[in-house]
Amino acid sequence: MKENNIVCATIVFASLLGSWAVAAEDGFVSLFDGKTLTGWEGNLKVFRVEDGAIVGGSQTEAIPNNEFLCSEKEYGDFELRLKAKLAGTGDNAGIQFRSARIPDHHEVIGYQCDMGSAWGRKIWGALYDESRRRKVLAEDEPDKVQKVYNDNDWNEFVIRCEGNHIQIWLNGLQTVDYTESEDVATTGIIGLQIHGGKPAVASYKDIRIKELSK
Numbered sequence: 001m002k003e004n005n006i007v008c009a010t011i012v013f014a015s016l017l018g019s020w021a022v023a024a025e026d027g028f029v030s031l032f033d034g035k036t037l038t039g040w041e042g043n044l045k046v047f048r049v050e051d052g053a054i055v056g057g058s059q060t061e062a063i064p065n066n067e068f069l070c071s072e073k074e075y076g077d078f079e080l081r082l083k084a085k086l087a088g089t090g091d092n093a094g095i096q097f098r099s100a101r102i103p104d105h106h107e108v109i110g111y112q113c114d115m116g117s118a119w120g121r122k123i124w125g126a127l128y129d130e131s132r133r134r135k136v137l138a139e140d141e142p143d144k145v146q147k148v149y150n151d152n153d154w155n156e157f158v159i160r161c162e163g164n165h166i167q168i169w170l171n172g173l174q175t176v177d178y179t180e181s182e183d184v185a186t187t188g189i190i191g192l193q194i195h196g197g198k199p200a201v202a203s204y205k206d207i208r209i210k211e212l213s214k
Contacts, residue, residue, distance in 0.1 A: 028081065028208040031071060031190065042069035043106075046194060053205040056194035059088050065106050065196040068096060076187040077212040080159040083205050084115060087152050090200025092116035096130065096191030097159055098184075107131050110188050113159055113168050113176075114139075115202065116195070124149045125157070125168050125175030132184070138166075140175040148173045154205075161186075162212055 031039060034052040047056045047069040057063055075097070086093050092115070099110025109131040114123040126139035139145075148171045149155055158169040163186070168176035190209070194202045 025081075025208065025210075027210040028079075029210070030208045032205070032207040034205070037069070039072055040069050041072055043067050047192070050203075053203045054192055054207075055201060055203045056093070056192060057088065057090070057199070057201040059199050059201050061199055063090065063194060063196045063198075063200065066193060067106060067196070068101075068108050068191040068193050070096070070099075070101065070108065070192075071190040074187050074189055075209065075211060077162050078160070079210045079212065080190065080207075081157070081209075082207040083154040083156050085150070085152065085154050085203050086115050086200065088198070088200030090116075090195055090198040092118060092195035092197070092200065093202035094128065094130075094193045094195070095157065095159065095204075096189065096193060098161060098186060098188040099130065099191050100185065100188050102131060108189070108191055110185060110191075111137075111166065112193065113157060115155075116200075122146055122149065124155065125170035125173070127166060127168060127176045127178055138176045138178040140173065144173060145170065145175060 032054060035049060046067045047054060056067060094112040094114045096108055096110055096112050099108045101108050112128040112130045114126040114128045116123060121142040122145045124145050127137045129135060129137055156171050160167045164180040166178045192204050
């Protein structure tokens with residue numbers, strides 16, 4: 001019995017240590033408490049909390065249109081860290097940043113860190129311009145992305161914005177090093193997307209952000 005108690009105590013301690021490690025990152029603030037959608041707004045028929053993650057979409061039903069769960073706060077220069085995974089035949093989602101909702105519409109406008117597949121290739125970690133230029137602005141070679149991304153499992157993203165300089169990392173691989181040359185918004189919401197179309201589920205967790213001094 002004593003050995004069982006020791007094992008249980010060790011497991012609990014390891015779990016708490018992992019949570020503390022995320023919270024203790026220098027200057028980072030959690031955007032998701034793991035239990036509620038406090039601080040976020042969106043279609044709660046599409047987005048919910050499951051097993052400590054924000055989950056959007058369905059494995060069994062088609063998704064009528066793109067849906068976004070958006071932060072209530074806007075951010076300018078920052079480093080965002082989170083984990084994400086994607087499952088289902090839809091195979092498309094993404095992380096919006098420096099974005100804004102389009103009035104009276106389900107869409108948002110702004111930068112997106114892409115997830116999934118499109119145009120016949122893997123687009124994990126690509127930089128897409130949602131509802132604005134509607135094109136990929138920067139991406140790494142698909143074969144490099146294929147080697148680092150985890151199929152049907154968690155993937156670690158880092159998104160860093162400083163002025164007109166945007167960088168993205170996927171599981172330690174830098175996929176984007178982009179300098180914006182056009183006059184576009186440099187502040188906006190963080191958004192979690194599930195793409196409209198075939199059934200798919202996008203999950204996001206360990207979401208934390210550090211605002212950078214100018």
